[in-house]
Amino acid sequence: MAGEVDPQSDVSLMGGRARTLHLKALRKQWQIITLQIVSTIALVWMYLEVVSTYVVNSIDHTMLFASLEQLVGEVPIGDWLIGSGRTGLARFYVPIVLGLGLGGSMALLAFQSPRVQQRIKLGFIITLMVLLVGRLVLTWIPSMLFSWDLRPPSESELKTLEWPLLMILSLVILFIYLLPVIMGTRGIWGLSRRSIGWAIGFTLLFLAIHAILTFPLIKSQLGDWGSNLISLESQVSDPTVGFLGFDLVTPEQFSLIMIAVLIMVFQESGFGVIRYLEYAYRLPESCKRDPEYVRQMDNVLNGHLRHTAGFLTVTGLVTMIALGFHSVLLEVVRNSTGSQWAAQVSESIELSLTYGLVISALLFLSLVAILRFFVPWQRVWGLIESMTNNQPEPVKEKEF
Secondary structure (H helix, E strand, O other): OOOOOOOOOOOOEEOOEEOOOOHHHHOOOHHHHHHHHHHHHHHHHHHHHHHHHHHOOOOOHHHHHHHHHHHHOOOOOOHHHHOOOOOHHHHHHHHHHHHHHHHHHHHHHHOOOHHHHHHHHHHHHHHHHHHHHHHHHHHHHHHHHHHOOOOOOOHHHHHHHHHHHHHHHHHHHHHHHOHHHHHHHHHHHHOOHHHHHHHHHHHHHHHHHHHHHOOHHHHOOOOHHHHOOOOOOOEOOOOOEEEOOEEEEOHHHHHHHHHHHHHHHHHHHHHHHHHHHHHHHHOOHHHHOOHHHHHHHHHHHHHHHHHHHHHHHHHHHHHHHHHOHHHHHHHHHHHHHOOOHHHHHHOOHHHHEOHHHHHHHHHHHHHHHHHOOOOOHHHHHHHHHHHHOOOOOOOOOOOO
């Protein structure tokens, strides 16, 4: 009929071509690329926060390479590559670039055909074998053949294994230190949940082991080696980081909050890309070309970007308020009454120790629980979402 409207006629155009939900086109969409870039930035930032808080000048790779050189001699890998001679986080800048490159190469390899992957892996194994025993074979076997003497390798011939073994050992050490960056990058750009889980799991495992080793009773048993480990003091210092005129947390506590928030950003963005691409892949062919489904995917991706920025920022701020809530209460009491009671309470040993943070968090949770009976939080969030959703409602045609 002439009055009927073809549902495929209203198609979103980009570059003069109809947009679809096929993976080849969807992976190039700016929202997907933005989520991957945000996840990569969060991964690197999280790694730098962990390194600056627990590793630098304590158990970083340059110290391990220095000990290795004292035992076996000069390490064949260049100092500029491992960051030796630099100070602070500068030791990790070049290794992080290498980790990102290696993770990106592994992600690119994951999208190749099985035959190409098999050939690349076989070439890598052959190259590794040639690097390891190539010089030994080229010197030992011809020497036996020319002299007609079946003998084991001499000491000079065995020394040809020293350089490749030290090189492989150095690369393994760098790989262990850069494992979260390598696996995280592979997971983000290679669309691998397992790799993202490896990056998060290794980071959390390191934090757990470090917390156990820096426990005072265990740290005292480690001797000189344990003295190099960086541990947070049991007594909390005066907070210097905050907002709205209130100092809520110390720089060490702020670093821990940043690590937690960045882990969530990395996880939500990385898993979000995989989840949306899997959803689009499982759609029927007719739905992938339907402009309504394309529009819905745009709304979902835009909403994910807004929620990632909004909710996780709120999470970080609320965590800071929860940890420093007792200082907020005492500051309000001090300004309103001017009594010395607030100053005496703020200097109490209970609030100065680490379990004072637990007391502060419980006070904050109690206040939020009480406010729930007076403030309809669900309606407030619904109102905020309705205000941020500026999409016009479809206009209904008049019926005659």
